[in-house]
Amino acid sequence: MSNVTLKIGGRSYRIGCAEGEEQHIAKLGATIDAKLEATPGMASQSELHTLLYAALLMADELDEARKGTQAAPSASKGAANVAEPLEMMANRLESLASRLEGAGASS
Numbered sequence: 001m002s003n004v005t006l007k008i009g010g011r012s013y014r015i016g017c018a019e020g021e022e023q024h025i026a027k028l029g030a031t032i033d034a035k036l037e038a039t040p041g042m043a044s045q046s047e048l049h050t051l052l053y054a055a056l057l058m059a060d061e062l063d064e065a066r067k068g069t070q071a072a073p074s075a076s077k078g079a080a081n082v083a084e085p086l087e088m089m090a091n092r093l094e095s096l097a098s099r100l101e102g103a104g105a106s107s
Contacts, residue, residue: 009050055093
């Protein structure tokens, strides 16, 4: 098991990952951070809302990739290569957002 520290929305997150996945996870984190940087007003949002918004952006991209896959079967292999990491990251972000939401409700 290895760890990667991601900087997303001006905040740092330590994420566990399999050995050898560090660079891939760091790249996905940078993609999410870039999406949030391009969205005005995110700096003033809570950590939960920032992560939730990031998860929604990634889920939207995944949905669009899936629609593109259905419309163009010949490109399905390339779209699947992009969609799978996006889906994994969206699931991780949704899980983290749920945990943060639970922690916020208990405090």
